[in-house]
Amino acid sequence: MKVSERGVLDRRSFVKGMLAAGATVTVAACAPIVTTPGPAAPAGPPTIAGPAWIHPKSLVRAAPGYGGAHLTWKVGDTLKWLPPEKFPADEAADALAKLPKTKLSEMYSKMLRIRFWFTVWKDITLTKPEPTMYRGLFGRCGQEAIPVGVSANLTNADYVATTHAGDHDLLAKGVDLKAFAAEALYRTTGPAHGYGGVMHMSDLKVGILASEGIVGHSGPMAAGAAWAAKVKGTGQVSVAYTGDGAMQSRHLFNSIRSAANYKLPALFVLEQNFFSSGGVAGMLSPSPYMADYTTGLGIPTVVVDGNNVAQVYAAAKDAVDRARGGDGPTFLECLTQRWYDHSGWSGAKAGTDGAFSMPYRTDEELKTWMSREPILRYGIFLVDRGLSTQSELDALKATAKKEMDDAVDFARSSPEPKAEDGVKKVYPTGVVPATQFYGHPVVE
Amino acid sequence: MPVTSRAFAMLQAIQYEMQRNPLMVYTRQNSIGTATRADGKSINMLTEFGLNRVLARGGQAIDEDWMANSSIACAIASQAPAIVTLPGMTTLYPIEFVFNTMAAWNHISGGEARCPVVLNLSDGGRSSGSGQQHSHVGEISMYANIAGVKVVAPHKVYDVKGLMHAAIRDGGPVIIFTSGGEASADVPDEPFVVPIGKAQILQEGTDITIASLPPATLEVEKALPELAKAGIKAEFFDPRTVKPFDEEALIKSVTKTKRLLVVSHGHYTNDFSSHIIAVAAQAVSGAKFYKITFPDAPSPGSGPMVKWMTPDAPKIIEAAKKLIG
Numbered sequence: 001m002k003v004s005e006r007g008v009l010d011r012r013s014f015v016k017g018m019l020a021a022g023a024t025v026t027v028a029a030c031a032p033i034v035t036t037p038g039p040a041a042p043a044g045p046p047t048i049a050g051p052a053w054i055h056p057k058s059l060v061r062a063a064p065g066y067g068g069a070h071l072t073w074k075v076g077d078t079l080k081w082l083p084p085e086k087f088p089a090d091e092a093a094d095a096l097a098k099l100p101k102t103k104l105s106e107m108y109s110k111m112l113r114i115r116f117w118f119t120v121w122k123d124i125t126l127t128k129p130e131p132t133m134y135r136g137l138f139g140r141c142g143q144e145a146i147p148v149g150v151s152a153n154l155t156n157a158d159y160v161a162t163t164h165a166g167d168h169d170l171l172a173k174g175v176d177l178k179a180f181a182a183e184a185l186y187r188t189t190g191p192a193h194g195y196g197g198v199m200h201m202s203d204l205k206v207g208i209l210a211s212e213g214i215v216g217h218s219g220p221m222a223a224g225a226a227w228a229a230k231v232k233g234t235g236q237v238s239v240a241y242t243g244d245g246a247m248q249s250r251h252l253f254n255s256i257r258s259a260a261n262y263k264l265p266a267l268f269v270l271e272q273n274f275f276s277s278g279g280v281a282g283m284l285s286p287s288p289y290m291a292d293y294t295t296g297l298g299i300p301t302v303v304v305d306g307n308n309v310a311q312v313y314a315a316a317k318d319a320v321d322r323a324r325g326g327d328g329p330t331f332l333e334c335l336t337q338r339w340y341d342h343s344g345w346s347g348a349k350a351g352t353d354g355a356f357s358m359p360y361r362t363d364e365e366l367k368t369w370m371s372r373e374p375i376l377r378y379g380i381f382l383v384d385r386g387l388s389t390q391s392e393l394d395a396l397k398a399t400a401k402k403e404m405d406d407a408v409d410f411a412r413s414s415p416e417p418k419a420e421d422g423v424k425k426v427y428p429t430g431v432v433p434a435t436q437f438y439g440h441p442v443v444e
Numbered sequence: 445m446p447v448t449s450r451a452f453a454m455l456q457a458i459q460y461e462m463q464r465n466p467l468m469v470y471t472r473q474n475s476i477g478t479a480t481r482a483d484g485k486s487i488n489m490l491t492e493f494g495l496n497r498v499l500a501r502g503g504q505a506i507d508e509d510w511m512a513n514s515s516i517a518c519a520i521a522s523q524a525p526a527i528v529t530l531p532g533m534t535t536l537y538p539i540e541f542v543f544n545t546m547a548a549w550n551h552i553s554g555g556e557a558r559c560p561v562v563l564n565l566s567d568g569g570r571s572s573g574s575g576q577q578h579s580h581v582g583e584i585s586m587y588a589n590i591a592g593v594k595v596v597a598p599h600k601v602y603d604v605k606g607l608m609h610a611a612i613r614d615g616g617p618v619i620i621f622t623s624g625g626e627a628s629a630d631v632p633d634e635p636f637v638v639p640i641g642k643a644q645i646l647q648e649g650t651d652i653t654i655a656s657l658p659p660a661t662l663e664v665e666k667a668l669p670e671l672a673k674a675g676i677k678a679e680f681f682d683p684r685t686v687k688p689f690d691e692e693a694l695i696k697s698v699t700k701t702k703r704l705l706v707v708s709h710g711h712y713t714n715d716f717s718s719h720i721i722a723v724a725a726q727a728v729s730g731a732k733f734y735k736i737t738f739p740d741a742p743s744p745g746s747g748p749m750v751k752w753m754t755p756d757a758p759k760i761i762e763a764a765k766k767l768i769g
Contacts, residue, residue, distance in 0.1 A: 193554030202557035224517020425555035
C-alpha cells in the first residue's frame with residue numbers, strides 16, 4: 001500500500017495490493033481515506049521558574065524530604081518553603097533592576113499602601129471599631145509582593161478578578177484608596193456606593209471586574225473576561241487571583257481547563273500561603289503544590305517565591321506577554337505567608353505586627369516568615385543595587401501612612417446610603433416593590 | 445408570514461442582535477447553533493460569527509457551569525450581552541453562579557457593573573421513557589425566587605422571538621425558558637419586541653381564569669374547546685413573564701371571573717402556581733382558587749405513569765368544572 005506524501009491513502013494501489021493477495025474487492029464510490037500526519041510531538045514539560053528547591057520535577061512524588069503531604073503534615077511544616085534572606089541574584093532580579101526608578105518606587109509604595117491598609121484597620125478595629133464596618137477583614141500582610149509584581153505588567157484596561165480576601169489584589173490593581181476605604185465603611189463614595197463592600201465590588205474604570213465571596217469564582221470571572229478581550233481583539237489580558245483553597249473548587253479548575261482549550265488571554269495567580277481558611281492546604285489536597293493540578297493541561301505552570309517581587313514580576317511578565325501574543329493562559333503559584341488569621345484579628349494586638357497563638361502555626365514559625373517578608377527584602381534589594389537609599393524608602397513609608405490616614409478620614413466623613421435605596425439598582429431598568437410593607441408600595 | 449419553529453424563532457432573534465453588536469457572544473452545548481425554517485431559510489451561528497464569538501467548537505465542553513460562568517463574566521467585562529443556551533436536563537447546573545453573581549451583580553456593584561446575560565434554559569417537558577433525570581419541568585420556580593433576575597417563559601412562538609429580543613435589550617440578566625409550548629407558528633421575519641412584564645389573554649372568558657406556563661399551556665389549549673362545548677366560558681391567561689409578574693393583568697382577570705385555576709406541570713410544593721394564586725388571593729376577595737400540578741414525585745420512565753401524573757386536558761376540564769361547581 002502506498003501512502004502519498006500528503007497522507008492520503010491511495011485507493012488504486014490499495015485495491016491492486018488486495019487483488020494481488022487474492023481478495024475479491026468491490027470498490028464503492030467514496031471519498032478518499034485521509035490520514036493526516038499526527039500532531040508534532042508535544043514540547044517538553046513546561047518551564048518551572050524560580051529556585052529548583054521549590055517545585056518537584058515529578059507530578060507524582062512529593063517534595064524531597066517531605067513525604068505524602070496529607071498524611072504527614074505537622075504544624076511548622078511551612079518552614080520547608082522559607083525563602084532566603086535576600087533576593088537571589090537571578091534573571092528575575094536583573095529584570096526588575098532594569099525598570100525605571102519611578103516604577104520601582106511606585107511598586108514599593110503600593111506594597112506599603114497595602115501594608116498600611118491592613119495594619120491601620122486592624123488598630124482601629126482592636127481599639128475603637130467602626131460601627132458600619134464588617135469586622136472580619138482578611139489581613140494579608142506578608143502577601144504584598146504578589147499582586148504588586150503582577151500588576152506591574154498590567155494597565156487599567158487589563159482585567160482582574162479576585163476573592164473576598166483580595167484587598168491587596170484590588171489596591172495593587174489601582175482602586176482609589178479613599179474610595180476603597182469608603183466602601184469598607186459602606187458609604188456612598190465607595191466604588192459600589194455602599195452596596196457591596198470591599199468583599200464584593202467592581203471598579204471597571206481600573207479594570208477590576210470583581211471581588212467575590214465564593215471560593216473559586218475568580219477563575220471563571222477572569223476567563224470570561226479574557227474571552228471578552230479576545231472578542232474585542234485589543235490585546236487585553238485578564239488575571240484571576242485565588243488562594244490555595246480555591247484549587248479544590250470546580251470553578252477554578254474548569255476555567256483553567258477551558259482557558260487552555262480556547263487559548264484565552266488569562267493568567268491564573270494562586271497565592272499559596274499554605275492555609276486554606278482555617279485548614280491546611282497540604283491536607284486538603286493530594287499534592288501540596290497546586291501547580292500539580294495544571295501541568296497536565298499543557299499550559300506553562302510556574303512556581304515562584306511569592307515574597308520576592310522580582311520573581312513574581314518576571315514570571316508574570318512572561319505570562320502577560322504570552323497572553324497578549326495569543327498563546328493562551330499561564331498558571332503562576334506564588335509561595336508566601338499571611339501574618340494574620342484568615343479573617344478577623346484573632347491573636348493580634350493593636351500596634352504590633354502579626355497574629356500569634358494560632359493553632360495551625362507556631363509563633364516561631366510566623367516570626368521566621370516575617371523576617372523574610374516582601375517589603376523588607378525588596379528594600380534590601382533596592383538599596384544593595386543602588387536603586388534607592390534608605391532615607392528615600394523611609395520617606396515613601398511616611399507618605400503611604402499619611403495617605404492611609406487621609407483615606408480613613410475621607411471614609412468616616414462620607415455619607416451613608418439611604419435605607420430605602422436598598423430596593424434600587426436591582427435591575428438596570430425597572431423597580432422592585434417594597435413588599436415588606438402592607439400594600440407592597442413602589443418606593444421611587 | 446413564514447411558519448417558524450420555536451428553535452428558529454429563538455435563534456433568529458439572537459442572530460439579529462449579534463449582527464448589530466460585535467461584542468455580543470453566544471455559546472451552547474452539543475451544537476454550534478443551527479436551525480432551518482420550513483421555507484428553507486437557515487441559520488448557522490458558528491459560520492456566521494466565528495469561533496471567538498460562538499464559543500462552541502462543535503459544541504462546548506460538557507460543563508454547563510463553565511458555559512454560564514464564562515458568559516456571565518464576559519458580559520460584565522464587555523458590558524455587552526452574552527447568551528448561553530443550555531440543554532434540557534442541565535437546567536439547575538449553573539444555579540450557583542446565577543444566584544451569587546449573575547443575579548446579584550448590578551446590585552452588588554451599586555449599579556456600576558451591569559450583567560447583561562440571557563440564560564436560555566429548558567423546562568422541556570416529559571415524554572415516555574425519559575425518566576427522572578431527563579424529564580425536568582418546574583425549575584422555573586427555583587430560578588424565579590432568585591433576587592435580581594428577570595424570568596420569562598413564553599408559550600407562543602411569536603413571544604419566544606419577541607421576548608428573546610427584549611431579553612437581549614434589557615441590559616440585565618434575564619432567564620428565558622424557551623422549550624415547551626407552541627411548536628410552530630406564523631411569525632414575522634423582521635425583529636420585534638414583546639415587553640417583559642406583560643401578560644396576555646389568549647382567550648377571553650367570564651366564568652373562570654385558567655393561568656398556565658409552558659409546557660402545561662399545550663394541555664390547556666386542548667381543554668379549551670371541550671370547556672366551550674360544556675358551556676364554560678374560560679379566560680386563558682398567559683403570564684409570558686414570570687418575574688416581574690403582571691399582577692395587574694391577573695387581578696383584572698380574576699376580579700372579572702372570580703375563579704382562578706392554575707395548571708402547572710411542575711411539582712406541587714412551591715411551584716410557581718402558588719405565587720400566581722397568592723397574587724390574586726391578596727387582591728380579589730370572594731374568589732375561589734385551585735392549582736393542579738404534577739405531584740411531588742420524580743418523573744418516572746414509564747409512559748403510563750407519566751401520563752397519569754400529568755395534569756392533562758381531561759383533568760383540567762374536570763378541575764375547571766369542579767371549581768365552578
